[in-house]
Amino acid sequence: MDDPIQRHPTRTEQLDILVRVLADSVPDGGHVLDLGCGTGYIDWMLLQRRGDLRLTGMDFKPESLAEAKAALADWTGQVTLLQADLMQADGMSAAGTGFDAAFTALVFHDLDDAAKQACIRATADRLKPGGVFLVYDRVRLTEAACFPLQQAVWRRIEQEHGVAMRDATDFDAYQADLASNNRPATLQNYFDWMPAAGLSAQLLHLHGNVMLMGGVKPA
Numbered sequence: 001m002d003d004p005i006q007r008h009p010t011r012t013e014q015l016d017i018l019v020r021v022l023a024d025s026v027p028d029g030g031h032v033l034d035l036g037c038g039t040g041y042i043d044w045m046l047l048q049r050r051g052d053l054r055l056t057g058m059d060f061k062p063e064s065l066a067e068a069k070a071a072l073a074d075w076t077g078q079v080t081l082l083q084a085d086l087m088q089a090d091g092m093s094a095a096g097t098g099f100d101a102a103f104t105a106l107v108f109h110d111l112d113d114a115a116k117q118a119c120i121r122a123t124a125d126r127l128k129p130g131g132v133f134l135v136y137d138r139v140r141l142t143e144a145a146c147f148p149l150q151q152a153v154w155r156r157i158e159q160e161h162g163v164a165m166r167d168a169t170d171f172d173a174y175q176a177d178l179a180s181n182n183r184p185a186t187l188q189n190y191f192d193w194m195p196a197a198g199l200s201a202q203l204l205h206l207h208g209n210v211m212l213m214g215g216v217k218p219a
């Protein structure tokens with residue numbers, strides 16, 4: 001299966017890290033929840049590596065869920081796909097509980113901050129003790145004075161990968177680009193929100209302004 005998202009130069013490495021961390025963390029036959037699964041690419045990556053796992057994927061686009069169903073047809077008995085709107089207060093209610101791990105990839109910037117926090121809380125509630133939550137997404141840049149440093153990192157990424165990150169000419173343009181469908185949280189937000197939901201939080205990987213944050217529910 002090819003990655004449906006090609007305009008994200010750091011994604012190949014960061015998804016590889018995400019999948020390896022999950023593959024090394026989830027017990028045999030464990031159950032993993034994917035918030036905003038899209039066409040199921042990351043679930044496919046994970047099942048390639050760990051064919052014993054069960055997966056529940058949630059997304060609000062029926063056409064993406066239909067693609068995911070086809071892509072994951074080899075594991076039909078282990079995969080549950082649910083249509084759900086993560087912006088709704090009860091968006092995760094259909095997911096069930098007792099997950100060994102959960103993850104979300106490039107989805108949280110689509111949600112407002114209240115929904116991000118609600119999803120973190122609802123995920124923490126649905127994890128078994130010792131369960132793991134990985135959040136992969138862009139983080140919000142807040143420091144105008146540091147913006148040229150970020151731009152230098154973006155330039156290097158483009159030179160190394162041949163693909164540009166979402167960029168801006170200056171900090172004002174960056175802020176102007178933040179809109180209702182592009183509202184990443186800051187790193188600090190995650191360090192506040194994950195412990196508030198009862199999860200230990202640690203930054204696992206950061207490339208440019210794209211983070212992989214790890215959370216663990218106390219055993």
Ligand SMILES: C[S@@+](CC[C@H](N)C(=O)[O-])C[C@H]1O[C@@H](n2cnc3c(N)ncnc32)[C@H](O)[C@@H]1O
Pocket residue numbers: 005035036037038039040041042058059060061064084085086087104105106107110111
């Ligand atoms: C950039 S795609 C990422 C898909 C997948 N996680 C991946 O990385 O391949 C973002 C996904 O989030 C889903 N999404 C955005 N807002 C959502 C919401 N409010 N409820 C459920 N899914 C949502 C979109 O439908 C889309 O599939």
